[in-house]
Amino acid sequence: MQLSPAQLDEFKAEGAVAIPDLITADILAGWQAQMRAACTDGVDLDDPGSWPVGRYAPEGGWPELSPNLYEVNNLEAIVEQLGGGAFAPSHPAGQPWAPQVPMTRVILPSAPDIEWVAPVDGHLDGYATGWGGGFMAFFAVLLWDVSSPKGGGTGYWPRSHLANHRYFLEHPEQFDGSYLFTEPVRSGGHRALLDQDRSVGDVVCMTGRAGDAILFHGLMTHVASTNAAGLRQPRVAQFARYSHREMREQAPMVMFPDKDGTPWSPPAEAGDGYAPATGFLPPGHQGRKLTRYDVPQDLWKYWSLD
Numbered sequence: 326m327q328l329s330p331a332q333l334d335e336f337k338a339e340g341a342v343a344i345p346d347l348i349t350a351d352i353l354a355g356w357q358a359q360m361r362a363a364c365t366d367g368v369d370l371d372d373p374g375s376w377p378v379g380r381y382a383p384e385g386g387w388p389e390l391s392p393n394l395y396e397v398n399n400l401e402a403i404v405e406q407l408g409g410g411a412f413a414p415s416h417p418a419g420q421p422w423a424p425q426v427p428m429t430r431v432i433l434p435s436a437p438d439i440e441w442v443a444p445v446d447g448h449l450d451g452y453a454t455g456w457g458g459g460f461m462a463f464f465a466v467l468l469w470d471v472s473s474p475k476g477g478g479t480g481y482w483p484r485s486h487l488a489n490h491r492y493f494l495e496h497p498e499q500f501d502g503s504y505l506f507t508e509p510v511r512s513g514g515h516r517a518l519l520d521q522d523r524s525v526g527d528v529v530c531m532t533g534r535a536g537d538a539i540l541f542h543g544l545m546t547h548v549a550s551t552n553a554a555g556l557r558q559p560r561v562a563q564f565a566r567y568s569h570r571e572m573r574e575q576a577p578m579v580m581f582p583d584k585d586g587t588p589w590s591p592p593a594e595a596g597d598g599y600a601p602a603t604g605f606l607p608p609g610h611q612g613r614k615l616t617r618y619d620v621p622q623d624l625w626k627y628w629s630l631d
């Protein structure tokens with residue numbers, strides 16, 4: 326499978342493009358069977374009467390589905406088309422590369438007294454503590470139909486990849502993740518970067534048929550949305566995330582290093598389960614010359630779209 330020139334143009338302009346039927350019927354049927362079998366606590370994905378409210382995962386989490394999404398031929402072919410071999414599944418910095426398990430996330434309808442509201446703010450992937458640089462793109466893949474924009478599909482702000490790129494061109498020193506701790510994002514959230522840019526569209530919540538996907542640019546502001554009360558479709562999705570191979574390899578040297586510039590090493594876990602950031606490379610540090618820190622004028626410099 327390859328994206329058509331029209332799909333590539335849409336992806337570049339909007340930061341997101343639908344890929345219908347990314348997943349073949351046989352793989353999809355297998356995944357659905359594995360998801361059904363993995364449910365515990367009396368939950369039956371085909372019986373809304375058995376559903377708890379909101380986000381659901383069985384005890385111990387969702388299992389790795391077979392085949393692994395990252396190894397699906399159609400996906401591999403598109404990733405090769407996009408990156409010309411330069412993109413690989415994202416993984417935590419400081420660990421040797423190993424096959425990755427895609428994230429599985431299920432969002433069931435909310436409680437009847439909760440009114441659906443559109444997401445008001447989102448985030449960028451690739452900036453969690455301990456994650457490496459060079460985050461390029463991600464795919465959201467539906468395992469069940471989502472017919473309604475209120476059905477819990479990933480919310481995203483069209484053209485926010487361009488707005489965020491413009492911000493980082495003006496503030497390249499914050500591309501390391503320090504933008505999260507700097508105004509206006511520190512108080513106003515990612516939304517603050519979008520409000521400054523009139524070309525960014527209103528939030529859209531993903532819909533589609535089981536087996537469909539959306540490809541998102543890594544600088545797309547996005548967020549999980551709520552599955553409206555009363556709906557009878559589970560939002561069941563897997564996510565595949567990709568980084569630039571070379572930048573990913575540089576990540577352990579430069580991601581959240583100690584303030585004196587000594588190489589990053591995973592910090593001890595804080596009490597709330599989140600590892601604290603240990604600081605960023607100071608301006609002028611040699612590490613900042615690595616491509617992991619590059620904010621290219623041409624947003625597509627590290628892609629293979631021509």
Ligand SMILES: O=C(O)CCC(=O)C(=O)O
Pocket residue numbers: 428430450477478479480547548549550562564
């Ligand atoms: O569950 C979703 O639709 C959104 C997931 C998300 O925000 C993420 O993977 O970063």
